[in-house]
Amino acid sequence: MDNLFKLSILIFVSYFLGAIPTGFLVGKIFFKKDIRLEGSKNTGATNVFRVFGALPGIAVLIIDILKGFLPVFFIPEMLFPGALGSTPVLAGLACVAGHNWTVFLDFKGGKGVATSLGVFLALAPIQTILSAIVFSIVLGLTGYVSLGSIIAGVSLAVFLWVSPFFPLAKSFGLDFTRILDVVLSIKIIGTIISLLVFYTHRSNIKRLLDGKENRLWRKK
Numbered sequence: 001m002d003n004l005f006k007l008s009i010l011i012f013v014s015y016f017l018g019a020i021p022t023g024f025l026v027g028k029i030f031f032k033k034d035i036r037l038e039g040s041k042n043t044g045a046t047n048v049f050r051v052f053g054a055l056p057g058i059a060v061l062i063i064d065i066l067k068g069f070l071p072v073f074f075i076p077e078m079l080f081p082g083a084l085g086s087t088p089v090l091a092g093l094a095c096v097a098g099h100n101w102t103v104f105l106d107f108k109g110g111k112g113v114a115t116s117l118g119v120f121l122a123l124a125p126i127q128t129i130l131s132a133i134v135f136s137i138v139l140g141l142t143g144y145v146s147l148g149s150i151i152a153g154v155s156l157a158v159f160l161w162v163s164p165f166f167p168l169a170k171s172f173g174l175d176f177t178r179i180l181d182v183v184l185s186i187k188i189i190g191t192i193i194s195l196l197v198f199y200t201h202r203s204n205i206k207r208l209l210d211g212k213e214n215r216l217w218r219k220k
Contacts, residue, residue, distance in 0.1 A: 006079045007087065014071040014091040018098025018115055021105050022063045023048045026056050036105070044110035046145045046216065061114050068095045068118025086185040092119035093189055100200060111200035113149045116193050120156065123186050127159035143215030146204035153197035160190040 023043035027035035031052055035043050039051045045064060049057025072095065076087040096116050102109040120128040135152035139145060198205075207213040 010075055010079055010087055010091055011094045013075060014094035015098040017071050018067050018095030019102035019104055020067060021102050021109065022060045023110065024105060026060055027052065030056065040214070042110060043105070045114055049216070064099065064110070064114035065118035067099065068092065068115040069122050071095050072119050072122035086182055088123060089185045089189050092123060095119055096193055096196065100196065112193070112196055116197070120190065124160060127156060127163055130159050131156040139216065143217055144208065144213055145216050146201050146213060147208060149197060150201055153194040157191045157194040160187045
């Protein structure tokens with residue numbers, strides 16, 4: 001199979017897996033409601049949590065993470081065994097694009113945080129776990145998911161750039177002489193996705209500045 005054709009399949013499949021509108025489907029199937037008309041109108045796990053409860057919100061969160069992790073971790077190896085190069089990075093970008101601009105909802109989707117988490121758990125797990133810890137601390141101190149997501153996105157980009165090596169790079173079928181090129185591509189795509197997190201949270205940033213942002217839980 002021609003490499004260009006396989007690359008097209010990789011991007012196509014990754015995009016459509018990322019584009020599965022988990023929050024929308026949970027609302028429609030289990031609650032007969034359109035999540036886009038409820039709460040913050042967002043299809044992500046946070047709004048599902050607020051509108052439908054903890055269990056549906058956690059389920060959406062886990063599925064959205066898997067939407068990013070599975071295509072990056074498995075599909076490139078299936079199509080390019082032993083010669084993956086930067087294809088996992090391209091798969092990850094396609095997943096996030098699919099989630100943020102899903103073809104199933106008129107190219108309007110979530111904010112990409114959970115799916116990005118899944119992508120980078122596959123690409124750079126240690127840096128991603130550190131960023132998740134940052135998110136948890138900010139959320140615990142403030143109750144703002146949006147603020148935690150924004151700061152975690154920034155911290156991920158920082159962790160990626162200061163880290164000398166990525167533990168899973170060899171599992172992507174690379175010899176040592178090519179690892180640095182892939183590490184650079186991971187750092188660049190991490191920076192791009194961090195900027196996307198800023199972009200998709202622009203309305204949240206305005207509400208934070210105005211003191212009108214909703215917390216995940218009510219402040220006592």
